Amino acid sequence: MFKRFCITLAALFSLSVNAEVFVEVVEGIEEPTHIAVVPFGWDGENALAEDVSAIIANDLRQSGMFKLMAEQDMLSSPEQQDQIFFRDWRISGNDYMLVGSLKPSATGVSAHVELFDILSEQKIWAQDIDSEGASLRDVAHYIADQVFQKITGIRGAFSTQVVYVTAQGRGDSRKYRLQMADSDGARSQTILSSKEPIMSPTWSRDGKKLAYVSFETDKPVIYIHHWETGVRQSIQSFKGLNGAPAWDPTGNKLAIVLSKDGNPEIYVLNLKTGSLERTPRHYGIDTEPTWSPDGRSILFTSDRAGRAQIYSVDLATRVTKRLTFKGSYNSRGRLTQDGRFLTMVHQDSSGYHIAVQELKSGNLRILTSSKDDESPSISPNGVVVMYATKQGGKGVLAGGSLDGKNKFTMPSSLGEVREPAWSPFLN
Amino acid sequence: MKISNMTQVKKVSKFASIAVAALIVAGCSGQVKTAADVDDASAASTSPANTGSQVTGINSENVGDLQSVYYFEFDQSVIRSEALPSLALHAQFLAQNSAASVRLEGHADEQGTREYNIALGERRAQAVEQFFIGRGVGGNQVETISYGEEKPDFSGLASKSRRVEVRYTAK
Numbered sequence: 001m002f003k004r005f006c007i008t009l010a011a012l013f014s015l016s017v018n019a020e021v022f023v024e025v026v027e028g029i030e031e032p033t034h035i036a037v038v039p040f041g042w043d044g045e046n047a048l049a050e051d052v053s054a055i056i057a058n059d060l061r062q063s064g065m066f067k068l069m070a071e072q073d074m075l076s077s078p079e080q081q082d083q084i085f086f087r088d089w090r091i092s093g094n095d096y097m098l099v100g101s102l103k104p105s106a107t108g109v110s111a112h113v114e115l116f117d118i119l120s121e122q123k124i125w126a127q128d129i130d131s132e133g134a135s136l137r138d139v140a141h142y143i144a145d146q147v148f149q150k151i152t153g154i155r156g157a158f159s160t161q162v163v164y165v166t167a168q169g170r171g172d173s174r175k176y177r178l179q180m181a182d183s184d185g186a187r188s189q190t191i192l193s194s195k196e197p198i199m200s201p202t203w204s205r206d207g208k209k210l211a212y213v214s215f216e217t218d219k220p221v222i223y224i225h226h227w228e229t230g231v232r233q234s235i236q237s238f239k240g241l242n243g244a245p246a247w248d249p250t251g252n253k254l255a256i257v258l259s260k261d262g263n264p265e266i267y268v269l270n271l272k273t274g275s276l277e278r279t280p281r282h283y284g285i286d287t288e289p290t291w292s293p294d295g296r297s298i299l300f301t302s303d304r305a306g307r308a309q310i311y312s313v314d315l316a317t318r319v320t321k322r323l324t325f326k327g328s329y330n331s332r333g334r335l336t337q338d339g340r341f342l343t344m345v346h347q348d349s350s351g352y353h354i355a356v357q358e359l360k361s362g363n364l365r366i367l368t369s370s371k372d373d374e375s376p377s378i379s380p381n382g383v384v385v386m387y388a389t390k391q392g393g394k395g396v397l398a399g400g401s402l403d404g405k406n407k408f409t410m411p412s413s414l415g416e417v418r419e420p421a422w423s424p425f426l427n
Numbered sequence: 428m429k430i431s432n433m434t435q436v437k438k439v440s441k442f443a444s445i446a447v448a449a450l451i452v453a454g455c456s457g458q459v460k461t462a463a464d465v466d467d468a469s470a471a472s473t474s475p476a477n478t479g480s481q482v483t484g485i486n487s488e489n490v491g492d493l494q495s496v497y498y499f500e501f502d503q504s505v506i507r508s509e510a511l512p513s514l515a516l517h518a519q520f521l522a523q524n525s526a527a528s529v530r531l532e533g534h535a536d537e538q539g540t541r542e543y544n545i546a547l548g549e550r551r552a553q554a555v556e557q558f559f560i561g562r563g564v565g566g567n568q569v570e571t572i573s574y575g576e577e578k579p580d581f582s583g584l585a586s587k588s589r590r591v592e593v594r595y596t597a598k
Contacts, residue, residue: 170581197577199541219572220545241549241573244542257542264546285546301543308543330538345540352538374540393583418543 032405033151034094036061036069040111041079041101048136052102052111055140056147058184059158062408063383064401069094081114086121094118098147105133113143116152125150137186142320148313155379158183161212161423163191163201164397168415177414178212183379183422185397185410191225200244209252210421211245222256224271225405235269245287252312255289255298266300268315279313280320288332293339297303299323299329312342324357326364332375336382341402343367343376343385354387356402367404377422378402386410388418485520487527487598493517497555499589501536504550504557506545514555517593520560524598525565529553532592533573536585548573551591570596 018353021037027286037057042048060066069092078084079101089097100113108131115125127144131139138159145156162185166177181188192198196215200242203210210225220242224233240259247254254269266279266289279286285302291298292312299312308331310324324330328395329347339359346355346364357364372390386399390408396417410417485493494513495505506514521527533552535544552571559569578585 093432167577176577197574199545199575199577215574215577240571241545243488243545254543259546259549264549287546288540301540301544308539329539331543372537417550 008392030277032067034067034069035094035147035151036074036089036092036094038077038079038097038099039071039076039114040099041077043101043103044109048109049274050136050140052136052140052143053098053100053422054267055137055184055186056098056144059144060142060148062399062406063408064403065148065152065383080112081116082121084116086116086118087173091119095138096124096147098143099266100143103410105320108134108140109136111139111143115147121319135187137182141182141184154383155381155425157425158424159427160425161378162170162386162420163212163423164417164420165198166412166414166417167197167395175354175415179300179412179414181264185412188412188414197240199419200248201247201419203421204247205231205249205253205421206425207426209247209251211247213245215244222254235271236274244287244289246291248291249293249295254289255300257287257289267311268298278314278377280318290334292335299333299335299342301333310342323365325362327355328358330355334376336377336378337380339381341378341382343374343378343402345374353399354385356385365404367400367402368398368407370398373398375419377420377423380424385421386422388420432525442516459572485516485523487520487524489593490517490527490598492519493593495593497591497593498586499591501538501585501589502547504547504554507553510527511558514558514593515562516565520561520598521559521565521568524561525568526598528570528596529570529593530596531557531569532594533571534578534580534588534590534592535576536588537579538585539576542578543573545573545577548575555593558569 001217035054037171040053044269057068061068073092075088078099080099095118096115096116097118098113098115100111102111103107110128110130112128113126114123117124117266129142144158148156160183161180162183163178163180166179168175174195176194176196177190178192178198179188180191180199194214194216199213201210201212208227210224213220213222219236221381222235222242222245224235236410238258238260239256241264245254245255252270252272254271256267256269257264258267261332264285264287265281266286268277279298282304284302286302287302289298290303296316297314299310307323307329310333311320311322313320327346327348330331330344333342333344342357342359344355346353346366352373353366353368353374354376355364367385370389374388376387384399385400386397389398390396395418395422397410397417398407407415470546493516497510528532531552535547549571550574556569556571560566
């Protein structure tokens with residue numbers, strides 16, 4: 001009886017919150033910058049393994065900050081400055097253009113690229129790049145990073161990696177895989193393959209370690225994969241849940257979720273000393289921890305107010321405060337690296353969407369209109385959010401700019417895809 | 428021998444309702460989260476019942492024939508009243524066979540986030556665990572694990588994914 005009464009109270013409370021739901025669209029989104037990435041010339045005998053200019057164009061498009069000129073609309077294919085008739089490119093509405101050429105070199109392929117401001121006809125960047133045996137994809141992502149930074153002033157994040165989990169097959173042939181790929185989804189490789197679930201991959205801030213949960217021993221165990229040494233380390237596991245690892249900014253501590261004391265609570269494990277400290281206890285479900293960039297507080301999801309909302313706890317004062325108020329359900333928060341924006345899973349009457357909240361103002365913007373969206377992960381430069389969604393009933397990764405305007409999906413041949421974790425800057 | 432004989436189930440049902448009533452009382456005495464989360468609906472059907480077990484014949488040979496998958500309502504970890512008779516038979520077998528042990532696997536549907544669903548699956552497994560312990564099963568005979576939404580039922584039906592599976596690790 002008592003419990004039923006509590007549930008009724010909680011339901012009333014969430015109803016009253018519902019009645020006040022409104023979502024503000026944060027204005028001030030600039031129009032995308034128009035750019036022409038002209039197909040690069042190739043001065044070699046055999047066709048190249050990669051279409052470098054197409055990779056660059058795709059990177060820029062996926063950032064949501066650029067509108068790419070269609071190749072078939074280009075009247076010419078200049079490879080360097082003296083071949084460019086700026087007037088033609090200006091008339092076609094472009095702000096910038098990138099031209100380039102590739103030729104064989106002693107160690108692979110060398111590229112020469114030039115970036116122009118079409119209005120002023122000024123060369124704003126030019127560089128010779130030798131692949132030195134590296135993949136042309138690395139060269140392409142490097143060029144895209146440079147172009148992005150020269151034009152927007154924001155560091156490019158195309159030379160980064162994404163880790164995610166796939167699940168394929170049924171019954172005994174079911175296979176879970178931990179995959180790593182370029183940020184555009186290419187060059188996917190398997191890090192771990194198991195018959196039992198793999199969950200919650202998360203990068204340390206320096207990009208040198210990955211923590212995740214694997215059920216391969218028939219119970220959830222948190223593992224740390226050290227990229228440099230290839231060493232895989234398991235951390236001490238406890239009765240019940242062992243999950244949702246989150247690195248502190250130093251990489252010396254992990255926030256984890258354990259239910260060893262009866263229900264899920266957030267603990268801080270010091271990997272150097274082995275000490276384990278519990279954050280303030282609550283009988284509800286507390287989970288999905290993530291650290292503030294200054295390492296002073298942990299954000300987490302709790303159903304203590306009835307349904308899931310995001311809270312933060314100051315680790316020094318142990319004061320907990322609620323951060324999300326719009327909508328009856330907000331969970332799995334992740335902060336941008338500057339700590340200004342919080343992305344989350346937000347539920348409204350049409351389903352679960354990815355939303356972003358500016359912490360200072362509390363303004364919430366719903367970024368997606370698909371209804372099964374989860375696990376948002378933000379690019380290290382804070383421009384793009386990648387998330388898991390369903391397409392035709394199947395789990396796929398999708399991404400979009402934080403202004404909600406641009407969307408893309410990343411196909412996979414490995415079945416259901418979920419839980420993308422975007423790496424930090426790696427170079 | 429199949430344990431699906433009508434008279435037998437009916438008797439067990441009566442027996443089960445005693446435990447239900449006891450749990451509800453515990454809930455009223457201020458324990459906010461009753462461990463087994465047995466709902467009020469089952470209490471409403473409570474009728475005076477015979478004391479003492481009338482169920483016999485559950486043994487290691489036939490316990491595997493019992494229902495072993497129990498479904499839950501959306502976002503709930505309350506054991507459905509119709510699951511109680513069958514769960515009571517599992518509990519009876521375990522209580523009488525201290526060498527037997529079970530693994531309770533909690534699952535959730537795909538709605539909501541993965542980490543929350545792991546927690547929800549655990550609550551469901553714990554609800555069954557507490558029901559067993561409340562009927563004399565030793566704590567060391569029961570182990571729980573939650574898979575959250577990671578192992579959905581392949582029917583694609585959310586209602587089939589919200590479940591606890593009872594698996595014997597020794598019998």
